[in-house]
Amino acid sequence: MLLYSLLLTILYLITINITSIANESQLSFGIKLQKTHTLYYENGIIAEYSSSAFLGNKFHSGFSYITSRFGSAFNSNALKQDNFLFHTSYTFLEKAILNPFIKLNAGFIIADYQSPLFDDIDNTMPLTSIDLGFSYTPIKPLKTQVSLGYNIITSDGTTGVGTVYPLYFNFIVMWNMLK
Amino acid sequence: MKILILLISLCILSCNNSPSITDQDLDGNVLFDPSLYQPELFLVSAYKPNPSDKEKNMPVLIAAHGYSASTFEWDELRKYADSVKSGILISQVLLGGHGRTYQDFKNSTWRDWQASILNEYKKLVQAGYTNISFIGSSTGCPLIINLLYENSLSQVPPHQIILIDPIIIPSNKILSLAGIVGPMIGYTSVNFDSELERKHWYRYRPQETLQELLDIVTVVRKELEDGIVLPTQTDLSIYKSTYDEVADRISAILIYNGIEINSINSKELYMINSNIHVMTRLQGRNNITDNDISIQKRIFDQIIEKSNKIKK
Numbered sequence: 001m002l003l004y005s006l007l008l009t010i011l012y013l014i015t016i017n018i019t020s021i022a023n024e025s026q027l028s029f030g031i032k033l034q035k036t037h038t039l040y041y042e043n044g045i046i047a048e049y050s051s052s053a054f055l056g057n058k059f060h061s062g063f064s065y066i067t068s069r070f071g072s073a074f075n076s077n078a079l080k081q082d083n084f085l086f087h088t089s090y091t092f093l094e095k096a097i098l099n100p101f102i103k104l105n106a107g108f109i110i111a112d113y114q115s116p117l118f119d120d121i122d123n124t125m126p127l128t129s130i131d132l133g134f135s136y137t138p139i140k141p142l143k144t145q146v147s148l149g150y151n152i153i154t155s156d157g158t159t160g161v162g163t164v165y166p167l168y169f170n171f172i173v174m175w176n177m178l179k
Numbered sequence: 180m181k182i183l184i185l186l187i188s189l190c191i192l193s194c195n196n197s198p199s200i201t202d203q204d205l206d207g208n209v210l211f212d213p214s215l216y217q218p219e220l221f222l223v224s225a226y227k228p229n230p231s232d233k234e235k236n237m238p239v240l241i242a243a244h245g246y247s248a249s250t251f252e253w254d255e256l257r258k259y260a261d262s263v264k265s266g267i268l269i270s271q272v273l274l275g276g277h278g279r280t281y282q283d284f285k286n287s288t289w290r291d292w293q294a295s296i297l298n299e300y301k302k303l304v305q306a307g308y309t310n311i312s313f314i315g316s317s318t319g320c321p322l323i324i325n326l327l328y329e330n331s332l333s334q335v336p337p338h339q340i341i342l343i344d345p346i347i348i349p350s351n352k353i354l355s356l357a358g359i360v361g362p363m364i365g366y367t368s369v370n371f372d373s374e375l376e377r378k379h380w381y382r383y384r385p386q387e388t389l390q391e392l393l394d395i396v397t398v399v400r401k402e403l404e405d406g407i408v409l410p411t412q413t414d415l416s417i418y419k420s421t422y423d424e425v426a427d428r429i430s431a432i433l434i435y436n437g438i439e440i441n442s443i444n445s446k447e448l449y450m451i452n453s454n455i456h457v458m459t460r461l462q463g464r465n466n467i468t469d470n471d472i473s474i475q476k477r478i479f480d481q482i483i484e485k486s487n488k489i490k491k
Contacts, residue, residue, distance in 0.1 A: 079432070163429060
């Protein structure tokens with residue numbers, strides 16, 4: 001798990017380094033809302049970076065943290081779980097009103113079972129998923145995204161965290177700080 | 180264009196919703212659950228509809244089986260309880276839509292499945308039984324938990340709620356897509372370990388029932404998130420195999436954290452180092468070890484002890 005996280009961090013730093021060479025960069029911060037199909041709401045924050053010099057601002061990379069603590073587990077007995085994800089995305093038809101994109105995510109989840117009785121059960125596992133969606137910019141520097149995602153790795157009931165389901169929906173609102 | 184034709188062909192093929200059912204399958208029109216013919220051998224309400232004053236205080240255990248199973252799932256417990264003269268009566272309830280035909284199963288909802296449990300409870304209460312407990316396996320568990328949440332068991336609060344490999348989160352996450360993929364595939368099927376299983380479990384699982392299964396586990400998960408307070412007279416015991424390929428072990432965590440007790444009653448969790456789903460039924464399985472038999476006996480002894488527990 002540690003090696004996996006380290007690899008992702010290195011990849012992320014390389015990506016940031018490449019994009020920072022560009023003249024016109026976008027550094028956006030925002031909120032990310034996620035609903036897993038037939039399971040939890042998990043909400044949190046997202047940061048994303050891109051450069052016009054690198055694939056003409058079509059390529060984005062970033063990080064997000066979402067948690068059920070700000071969703072289904074808020075004031076309820078739902079499982080408290082935290083998702084840490086790095087992502088890279090590529091946007092098509094950048095000049096259209098709706099910009100389709102594909103996004104690859106990788107990271108990990110940590111669950112809090114709230115009792116030492118469950119110490120023998122895995123409380124963390126890697127996450128790898130793919131999103132397809134649309135970006136829409138109503139007013140610059142505000143950007144919104146909706147996407148449908150699919151977790152490629154899910155738990156099989158014998159290993160990992162059982163609440164990693166395949167299908168989820170995302171809604172993201174971001175503000176570009178460099179505009 | 181070729182891809183489009185392939186997709187249309189696949190769709191047409193996948194829309195063939197009729198499995199090939201034989202007379203050797205429980206799903207067919209020949210084999211039925213024996214409790215339909217002889218309810219007095221399975222239901223305490225039919226066996227002793229007019230109990231004496233002494234019998235009214237005997238522990239009665241209402242046993243609910245899992246999805247696509249039948250009363251057979253609790254045969255071993257009843258035989259064991261009889262063999263050790265446990266002093267408990269066991270009602271092996273056949274869930275609605277189960278143990279009949281594929282079409283009956285297909286047309287049933289989880290409310291139909293649950294109705295059999297509630298009917299038996301009501302009959303026992305009406306007959307005067309006062310010491311009633313519940314035991315469920317797999318899908319039988321969320322059906323019982325929902326009855327607790329809806330306060331349907333308040334007339335005579337249960338003494339014990341015993342859950343064997345309860346399912347709230349399925350191990351196979353594709354079940355979460357039942358509403359999307361289900362209509363395209365029509366049904367799924369399972370392979371059995373033995374002819375015995377073939378006689379007592381449905382081989383074919385209509386997608387409608389998979390959606391019902393997803394519905395009941397989703398409903399109960401949300402009820403657990405709200406919190407369920409056990410009646411003061413009721414104890415809870417959860418038995419969960421750690422490597423269960425049907426019910427994700429996280430189900431036990433959600434139930435344990437979602438059901439609240441007070442200072443009088445108890446809540447106990449037993450994580451079992453096994454990959455068997457529903458350890459209380461070993462008959463008809465392949466590769467059963469002495470250790471499995473030993474674990475099963477220990478669980479049976481605990482069930483009997485809990486059911487016989489006298490409360491102040």
